[in-house]
Amino acid sequence: MDGNLNALTTVFTEFYYWVTVVFMFLIHVGFCMYEVGASRRRNHMHTLMKNVMLIPLVTVTFFFFGWWIYWAFPSFPFFGGLNSEMGDPNLPWSPTMGTNLGDRITGVFWAAFLLFSWTAASIVSGSVIERIRSSALWLHAVMIGSVWWIIDAAWGWHYAGWMVEKLGYHDAYASGVIHAIAGGYALGVIMVLGPRIGKFAPDGTPRDIPPHNPWMLAIGIFLIYTGFWGFYAACNVPIISPEGIGGQITGVTWTATNIYLAPTTLSAITFNFLMSLSGGLMAAYIVSKGDVFWTFSGGLAGIITASAGNDLYHPIQAMLIGAVGVVIVYNLHYWVERRFKLDDAVGAVAVHGYAGVVGLIISGFVLWGAPSSPFEGYAAINPIGQTVGAVIMFFVLGFLPGWGLAKLQSMAGALRIPEEVELQGLDYAEHHAYEEAKAEVTAANKAYLAAR
Amino acid sequence: MSTIGYENWAVDLANVGAVYPFQGWEVLMVIIGVLFWLGWHRIQYVRESEHLEKARKMGDKERVEKALDRY
Numbered sequence: 001m002d003g004n005l006n007a008l009t010t011v012f013t014e015f016y017y018w019v020t021v022v023f024m025f026l027i028h029v030g031f032c033m034y035e036v037g038a039s040r041r042r043n044h045m046h047t048l049m050k051n052v053m054l055i056p057l058v059t060v061t062f063f064f065f066g067w068w069i070y071w072a073f074p075s076f077p078f079f080g081g082l083n084s085e086m087g088d089p090n091l092p093w094s095p096t097m098g099t100n101l102g103d104r105i106t107g108v109f110w111a112a113f114l115l116f117s118w119t120a121a122s123i124v125s126g127s128v129i130e131r132i133r134s135s136a137l138w139l140h141a142v143m144i145g146s147v148w149w150i151i152d153a154a155w156g157w158h159y160a161g162w163m164v165e166k167l168g169y170h171d172a173y174a175s176g177v178i179h180a181i182a183g184g185y186a187l188g189v190i191m192v193l194g195p196r197i198g199k200f201a202p203d204g205t206p207r208d209i210p211p212h213n214p215w216m217l218a219i220g221i222f223l224i225y226t227g228f229w230g231f232y233a234a235c236n237v238p239i240i241s242p243e244g245i246g247g248q249i250t251g252v253t254w255t256a257t258n259i260y261l262a263p264t265t266l267s268a269i270t271f272n273f274l275m276s277l278s279g280g281l282m283a284a285y286i287v288s289k290g291d292v293f294w295t296f297s298g299g300l301a302g303i304i305t306a307s308a309g310n311d312l313y314h315p316i317q318a319m320l321i322g323a324v325g326v327v328i329v330y331n332l333h334y335w336v337e338r339r340f341k342l343d344d345a346v347g348a349v350a351v352h353g354y355a356g357v358v359g360l361i362i363s364g365f366v367l368w369g370a371p372s373s374p375f376e377g378y379a380a381i382n383p384i385g386q387t388v389g390a391v392i393m394f395f396v397l398g399f400l401p402g403w404g405l406a407k408l409q410s411m412a413g414a415l416r417i418p419e420e421v422e423l424q425g426l427d428y429a430e431h432h433a434y435e436e437a438k439a440e441v442t443a444a445n446k447a448y449l450a451a452r
Numbered sequence: 453m454s455t456i457g458y459e460n461w462a463v464d465l466a467n468v469g470a471v472y473p474f475q476g477w478e479v480l481m482v483i484i485g486v487l488f489w490l491g492w493h494r495i496q497y498v499r500e501s502e503h504l505e506k507a508r509k510m511g512d513k514e515r516v517e518k519a520l521d522r523y
Contacts, residue, residue: 096470
C-alpha cells in the first residue's frame with residue numbers, strides 16, 4: 001500500500017466488502033425461515049438441516065475451485081484459453097488465499113462472491129423441499145454454487161467476460177447471473193424429481209399446500225430483503241479512480257462502479273432497490289388478490305426483475321419494471337404448474353428464474369445503446385444480447401446441468417426419498433426418538449420421586 | 453524457530469506477505485482438505501441410505517395417519 005490515500009482506499013474497500021458479507025448472511029437466515037415456514041411440521045428439521053449444511057459444502061468447494069473458475073474462465077472456452085495470469089493467484093494453494101499482510105482484498109472479495117453462491121444453492125433448495133434426499137440436494141448445491149453460477153459470472157459478470165465484450169451483456173445486480181440460472185436449475189431438478197404426494201388431484205388439478213407458519217415465512221422474506229441490500233452493495237466496487245479502471249473515462253473524479261467497472265452510485269441503487277421492491281409488492285398484491293405468500297414474494301420478484309439495469313434506471317422505471325415483471329411471473333408460474341404438473345414448493349423458479357429472464361430482456365430495450373463497459377471495443381447493451389444472455393443463464397447453464405445431474409441421481413435411485421418416508425414425514429424417525437427419550441426420562445424421574 | 457516465518461514484528465510491513473504456518477505445504481493442505489470434503493459426502497450418503505431404509509419400515513398405518521394429521 002503505497003501512500004496514505006491508497007492505504008485508506010484499500011482498508012475502506014476491505015471493510016466495505018466485509019460489511020456486505022455480514023448483511024448477506026441474513027439472506028440465508030431468511031431462506032431457512034422461509035423454507036421451514038413453507039414446509040409441513042413433520043419435515044421441519046430435515047428442511048432446516050438441508051439448507052444449513054449447504055453453507056459449509058459450498059464454502060469449502062468455492063475455496064477449492066469456485067473462486068479460481070471466476071478468474072480463469074472469462075474467455076474460456078470459446079474466445080481463448082484459461083486465464084492463468086488472473087487465475088493462478090486465486091488457486092487454493094496460492095499465498096494470497098490465506099492470511100497475507102500484502103493482500104487485504106482477496107479474502108473479503110472471495111467471501112462476497114461466496115455469499116452469492118450460497119444464495120444460488122439456497123434458491124434451488126427451496127423448490128425441492130419435502131421429497132428430495134439431502135445427499136442429492138447437497139451435490140446440486142456444490143454444482144450450482146461452486147461451478148455453474150461462477151462460470152456464468154466469469155462470462156457475464158466480469159469486466160473481461162466474453163458475454164460483456166461480444167454481446168453487450170449487462171446484468172449489474174444479477175437478474176440473470178444469480179436468479180435466472182438458479183431458477184432454471186431448480187426447474188431442471190423438479191422436472192425429474194416430480195411433485196410431492198397429494199400436490200395434484202387425480203384429474204391433474206393442482207392443490208395448494210399451504211405454509212404451516214405464514215409468520216415465519218413473512219419474517220424470512222423480510223430478512224431476505226434486508227440481506228439483499230448487502231447483496232446490492234457487494235455488486236459494486238466502492239471507490240476507484242479513472243486511472244485505476246484504465247478504460248475510457250477521463251478526468252480525475254473517483255467513483256463507485258458496478259462489477260464491469262462502469263460508473264454508478266450507491267445512491268442510485270438505493271433509489272432503485274426501494275422503488276422496484278415497491279412496484280413488485282404493489283403489483284403482487286393486486287394480481288394475487290392479497291395472497292400473503294405471493295405478495296411478499298412479489299416484492300422480491302420486483303427487485304430481481306429490475307436488477308439487471310438498476311445501476312442506470314430512473315426510480316420510476318425501476319418501479320414499473322418491477323411491477324410488470326411480477327404480473328408476468330405470477331401468471332407464468334400457474335400456467336407452468338397446470339400445463340406441466342410441476343411442483344415448485346416455494347415458487348423459486350418463478351420468483352427467481354422467470355423474473356431474472358424477464359428483467360434481462362426488458363433491460364435490453366430500456367438501456368439499448370448504453371455502454372456495457374468503460375473499455376473500448378465492447379458491444380453496447382442491446383435487446384438481442386440480453387435475450388441471448390437470458391437463454392444462456394436460464395437454460396444452458398441452469399436448466400440443462402440441473403436436469404442432467406438429477407437424471408443421473410434418479411437413475412441411481414439417489415434422488416428422491418421413499419414414498420413411505422414422504423408420507424410419514426422426514427422427521428418421523430427423530431420424532432420417535434424424541435418421544436421415546438421423553439418417555440424414558442419422565443419415567444426415570446417419576447421412579448426417583450417415588451423412591452424418595 | 454517459528455512456524456509462520458517471523459519470530460518478532462520488528463519488520464517493515466511493506467515487505468511482509470503470507471504469515472500463516474507451514475508455508476510451502478499449501479498443496480498438501482489442499483489435498484487433505486479435498487479428501488475431507490469428499491469423505492464427508494461418502495459418510496453422509498451411506499448413513500442417509502441406512503436411515504431412510506430404517507424409516508421406511510417404521511410406520512404402521514395408525515402412526516402414519518397421526519403424522520399426516522400433524523401436518
